[in-house]
Amino acid sequence: MAESKGRPGSAGQRPTGGDKAVIGGRKQYFRRKKVCRFCVEKIDDINYKDIKLLHGFVAERGKIVPRRISGVCAPHQRRLTDAIKKARNIALLPFASSF
Amino acid sequence: MRIYEELFIIKPDTPEEEADQFVEQVQTQLTTAGATIDKVEKWGKRRLAYRIDKYREGSYVLLQFTGDANLVKELERRLRVADMVLKFITVRIDETLKRLEKRKKVRDKRAAKRATTAPPASAPAQPSLEKQMTETPAMPGLPKEA
Numbered sequence: 643m644a645e646s647k648g649r650p651g652s653a654g655q656r657p658t659g660g661d662k663a664v665i666g667g668r669k670q671y672f673r674r675k676k677v678c679r680f681c682v683e684k685i686d687d688i689n690y691k692d693i694k695l696l697h698g699f700v701a702e703r704g705k706i707v708p709r710r711i712s713g714v715c716a717p718h719q720r721r722l723t724d725a726i727k728k729a730r731n732i733a734l735l736p737f738a739s740s741f
Numbered sequence: 742m743r744i745y746e747e748l749f750i751i752k753p754d755t756p757e758e759e760a761d762q763f764v765e766q767v768q769t770q771l772t773t774a775g776a777t778i779d780k781v782e783k784w785g786k787r788r789l790a791y792r793i794d795k796y797r798e799g800s801y802v803l804l805q806f807t808g809d810a811n812l813v814k815e816l817e818r819r820l821r822v823a824d825m826v827l828k829f830i831t832v833r834i835d836e837t838l839k840r841l842e843k844r845k846k847v848r849d850k851r852a853a854k855r856a857t858t859a860p861p862a863s864a865p866a867q868p869s870l871e872k873q874m875t876e877t878p879a880m881p882g883l884p885k886e887a
Binding site for chain 2: 684686687690691704728730731732733734735736737739
């Protein structure tokens with residue numbers, strides 16, 4: 643129960659990934675629950691040409707932001723990674739930036 | 742018949758008329774092969790996210806057309822041979838378009854339903870339940886049972 647920080651590999655323990663308020667343990671920190679931006683704003687189309695949108699889900703070095711950080715839901719993250727990878731292919735987004 | 746989208750990058754130092762001519766040529770070739778051009782968009786010069794063949798920028802051209810699968814093969818071969826084309830990507834979009842349309846329809850329908858059921862007092866409870874039922878796998882917050 644209290645080993646919430648221990649293993650990132652056990653995916654079954656944290657299906658949501660975002661909202662962790664450890665209540666049982668000593669450390670009691672509260673984090674705001676993350677919500678999927680695509681669900682909330684009802685963005686249906688995650689297009690690889692929409693660089694402005696995709697830029698928000700790419701880290702500084704060009705890496706795709708994991709959904710445990712961005713809070714995007716799984717179906718949307720799947721679409722998002724597809725789009726980002728397509729955009730990378732046609733040089734709209736970097737594979738790895740700032741060399 | 743499928744809908745495809747072809748996005749390609751033309752070298753920045755090719756003269757404008759030459760590039761236009763090339764795009765024109767590609768289009769006529771596609772139409773003679775039995776495709777219909779739906780959309781041609783020139784994005785103009787953009788900075789590339791990374792260097793391609795020592796070029797740091799390029800002009801993007803987007804081409805949307807409806808046609809058969811063998812057309813794509815020919816088009817890609819052509820783009821590969823052309824000197825001025827740095828890179829290209831072909832994306833089949835008819836299925837995505839269909840999916841989007843479906844989503845939109847569902848959304849519109851739901852909105853209409855909500856608009857009609859809004860006046861009664863029990864309105865807020867009903868649509869949200871319905872939404873939960875249809876969207877369970879998409880909502881990350883739900884699977885947690887306390």
